[in-house]
Amino acid sequence: MVRTLVGELASAVDAxxxxxxxxxxxxxxxxxxxxxxxxxxxxxxxxxxxGGDGDRLDEILRGLTPESAVEVTGKVVANPxxxxxxxxxxxxxxxxxxxxxxGLPITAETGPEQxxxxxxxxxxxxxxxxxxxxxxxxxxxxxEVAAEEGCIELHTPKLMGTASESGAEVFEVGYFERTAYxxxxxxxxxxxxxxxxxDRVFEIGPVFRAExxxxxxxxxxxxxxxxxxxxxxxxEDVMSFEERMLHRVLERVAERHGEQIERHWGTRVVVPELxxxxxxxxxxxxKLRAAGWDREGVREDLDPEGERLLSALVxxxxxxxxxxxxxxxxxxxxxxxxxxxxDPTVTxxxxxxxxxxxxxxxxxxxxxxxxxxxxxxxxxxxxxxEGPLGRYLxxxxxxxxxxxxxxxxxxxxxxxxxxxxxxxxxxxLFRGPNRLEP
Amino acid sequence: MVRTLVGELASAVDAxxxxxxxxxxxxxxxxxxxxxxxxxxxxxxxxxxxGGDGDRLDEILRGLTPESAVEVTGKVVANPxxxxxxxxxxxxxxxxxxxxxxGLPITAETGPEQxxxxxxxxxxxxxxxxxxxxxxxxxxxxxEVAAEEGCIELHTPKLMGTASESGAEVFEVGYFERTAYxxxxxxxxxxxxxxxxxDRVFEIGPVFRAExxxxxxxxxxxxxxxxxxxxxxxxEDVMSFEERMLHRVLERVAERHGEQIERHWGTRVVVPELxxxxxxxxxxxxKLRAAGWDREGVREDLDPEGERLLSALVxxxxxxxxxxxxxxxxxxxxxxxxxxxxDPTVTxxxxxxxxxxxxxxxxxxxxxxxxxxxxxxxxxxxxxxEGPLGRYLxxxxxxxxxxxxxxxxxxxxxxxxxxxxxxxxxxxLFRGPNRLEP
Numbered sequence: 001m002v003r004t005l006v007g008e009l010a011s012a013v014d015a016x017x018x019x020x021x022x023x024x025x026x027x028x029x030x031x032x033x034x035x036x037x038x039x040x041x042x043x044x045x046x047x048x049x050x051g052g053d054g055d056r057l058d059e060i061l062r063g064l065t066p067e068s069a070v071e072v073t074g075k076v077v078a079n080p081x082x083x084x085x086x087x088x089x090x091x092x093x094x095x096x097x098x099x100x101x102x103g104l105p106i107t108a109e110t111g112p113e114q115x116x117x118x119x120x121x122x123x124x125x126x127x128x129x130x131x132x133x134x135x136x137x138x139x140x141x142x143x144e145v146a147a148e149e150g151c152i153e154l155h156t157p158k159l160m161g162t163a164s165e166s167g168a169e170v171f172e173v174g175y176f177e178r179t180a181y182x183x184x185x186x187x188x189x190x191x192x193x194x195x196x197x198x199d200r201v202f203e204i205g206p207v208f209r210a211e212x213x214x215x216x217x218x219x220x221x222x223x224x225x226x227x228x229x230x231x232x233x234x235x236e237d238v239m240s241f242e243e244r245m246l247h248r249v250l251e252r253v254a255e256r257h258g259e260q261i262e263r264h265w266g267t268r269v270v271v272p273e274l275x276x277x278x279x280x281x282x283x284x285x286x287k288l289r290a291a292g293w294d295r296e297g298v299r300e301d302l303d304p305e306g307e308r309l310l311s312a313l314v315x316x317x318x319x320x321x322x323x324x325x326x327x328x329x330x331x332x333x334x335x336x337x338x339x340x341x342x343d344p345t346v347t348x349x350x351x352x353x354x355x356x357x358x359x360x361x362x363x364x365x366x367x368x369x370x371x372x373x374x375x376x377x378x379x380x381x382x383x384x385x386e387g388p389l390g391r392y393l394x395x396x397x398x399x400x401x402x403x404x405x406x407x408x409x410x411x412x413x414x415x416x417x418x419x420x421x422x423x424x425x426x427x428x429l430f431r432g433p434n435r436l437e438p
Numbered sequence: 439m440v441r442t443l444v445g446e447l448a449s450a451v452d453a454x455x456x457x458x459x460x461x462x463x464x465x466x467x468x469x470x471x472x473x474x475x476x477x478x479x480x481x482x483x484x485x486x487x488x489g490g491d492g493d494r495l496d497e498i499l500r501g502l503t504p505e506s507a508v509e510v511t512g513k514v515v516a517n518p519x520x521x522x523x524x525x526x527x528x529x530x531x532x533x534x535x536x537x538x539x540x541g542l543p544i545t546a547e548t549g550p551e552q553x554x555x556x557x558x559x560x561x562x563x564x565x566x567x568x569x570x571x572x573x574x575x576x577x578x579x580x581x582e583v584a585a586e587e588g589c590i591e592l593h594t595p596k597l598m599g600t601a602s603e604s605g606a607e608v609f610e611v612g613y614f615e616r617t618a619y620x621x622x623x624x625x626x627x628x629x630x631x632x633x634x635x636x637d638r639v640f641e642i643g644p645v646f647r648a649e650x651x652x653x654x655x656x657x658x659x660x661x662x663x664x665x666x667x668x669x670x671x672x673x674e675d676v677m678s679f680e681e682r683m684l685h686r687v688l689e690r691v692a693e694r695h696g697e698q699i700e701r702h703w704g705t706r707v708v709v710p711e712l713x714x715x716x717x718x719x720x721x722x723x724x725k726l727r728a729a730g731w732d733r734e735g736v737r738e739d740l741d742p743e744g745e746r747l748l749s750a751l752v753x754x755x756x757x758x759x760x761x762x763x764x765x766x767x768x769x770x771x772x773x774x775x776x777x778x779x780x781d782p783t784v785t786x787x788x789x790x791x792x793x794x795x796x797x798x799x800x801x802x803x804x805x806x807x808x809x810x811x812x813x814x815x816x817x818x819x820x821x822x823x824e825g826p827l828g829r830y831l832x833x834x835x836x837x838x839x840x841x842x843x844x845x846x847x848x849x850x851x852x853x854x855x856x857x858x859x860x861x862x863x864x865x866x867l868f869r870g871p872n873r874l875e876p
Contacts, residue, residue: 068836098838119630155642193866195558198567433614436599438832
């Protein structure tokens, strides 16, 4: 049976069509029977006037349960009284393709954990499925920019032989007779690609963090967007790449989903102006302290409260939702971040805050083998050729160009773009310390 | 310094430019000094006529080592004698950005394992980097078709709470106080997305197989391309989706990289005609047995030899590189494949062979809860609500539409498209039972 999508019915008035979807709501009265059927493009009312004895349709409709999968064939009738687009279907045939058990395990009032248990039912609500329509658009726009800027799409391994970046927060995997580790980021591998002469690298893939964090922003598995660019002149090249990418992303999201996002989630999608505001960490902390943050004056890095306050201050001053923070102290950044030429205590690195949440860390990398080794040792790391960093450091021994890149959390971007309460709502199936199901 | 790519030099004759790349070859003679510099777009000859004492450039050039990263500024000169595009650069300035240690650890003659150890150096050879340029094109074309056909791009979890599909070949992960498992495919999750009302699902992501296989086609981690389509009429809808996708892929690959693939790898990219040939397994085994395969007559499924022979026979008869095999016996397929309406001993499933290698398994899925449970039990599986399949089976209790999908190995597609000797050459960093590095 050729399927007509609910979203296409307006152009099928007076035709006989078949729609395929789920029973959204049922209202079976003594004379009139109404079934609202939902597919991924909308909802439509199916209206049946009960016949007398032997009304086969009446029998089928009375046997329906909410969320059953059905196929409805009937005539599309324009009826200005009907709220759903002024259309209804007068059915000739209703087939229950797969009946739902009566009594759904969740309702709109069910708490978040139970809704996650029954995620597939929760996602049937259009405002929840919207997240993944937006995700598709976000990735399309990112890849469009990546392609225009000459990036190669790469898939770096998630299984590593050594836990190189930070041993504490890494998952261990039984790997035949030995132990493997799940990659916490494609960082070292994308730099390896730069050493391989791949000029610009783009990857969207899973990253794994064995952090026992229970905040609304953290997950043990999430989708990372990674970029690495060779032959850059400065970290500014990385920031301007990201600006262009996010500009395109929000342009497309506003265009395709802005109205729906505002309707369902009350969030207005703002296409950001270029360039984004930039503040050095010194400027940012001064601004924050003037506003009362960190009264003890001990922090070198921002805490979540500092991030929220700073974004609020920047939004007030400039009207901009984004702000790049630059020149982080070397003490709070990884060893491979390049030190600033004019001040070795700070790095040519950045974070990007959006609406008070950090969505990106980026940097120019130290590409000189000797300095990189020295910086690793300074952080107390084993930089010997046989040590866990050996294979990584090898990449710098045979001609490594200047390069830099960024890592962006896809779930955070979606959470902020739609205004979702938690990262749990921004991913298909959330993974946290207490959640491996469904 | 504004960078000019080597591939753009033809339009910069007589201009002074800066190229950034690696020392490909060095030939330093008493009068003339030649350095071939390579970037990701090509190679160019840098030609210096030695001056007398105090020739600063001579000093720098004599200090160069192969594979050092350099920036060369100079005038682009047309010189028909020069093999590399009839161009050379007469240098004014050569800067060694990052010197390579003398004595590279691999050469063109080095064996495959040692080349994998130094993968980043091996990948600097243009024919090896080409693989990832083709990969980028392949994914672009796949996503283009996925978008046209209304797919949502999804990221399913790689960490699972239960090892549902097949316990034997799954990696175990220490997960806080319990054990997680690495997903061997997004199979159950993409079906969960269908149950969630996501109409069509597309995912490119890593899959993990704890198989101790050492063939040229197997890896413990590889990139899978997964599609799942709701409300299909039959498995034919899945096959025709895949045909359209692969047709677009090979059209784009031929267009953008066909000439280079033929030059570097001697493989001609053939854009396949639609539809691809289809054979039922009964037809295929009859054809194979007539050609001398499986003389004992005991096999229900094809072995690699059978796959190669069948592709050869089909190519001979039809000139086609692809063949769909359909109606596999239920005994050799997973429990969730739909049984054929006219013969419950066979499934509405398929494999796709390309040039003698299986690149896809697909099927319509059983969407009826009762039958699915019965089929799981028939295979000796625990189909109880508390068992490892519980969460999966739940998805079929509240209205699951008819659906089907496919899984495609990206590395195999690349291996066959370019004619690479092994899957090891088709992935950025290979992972096998004995290889977790680099």
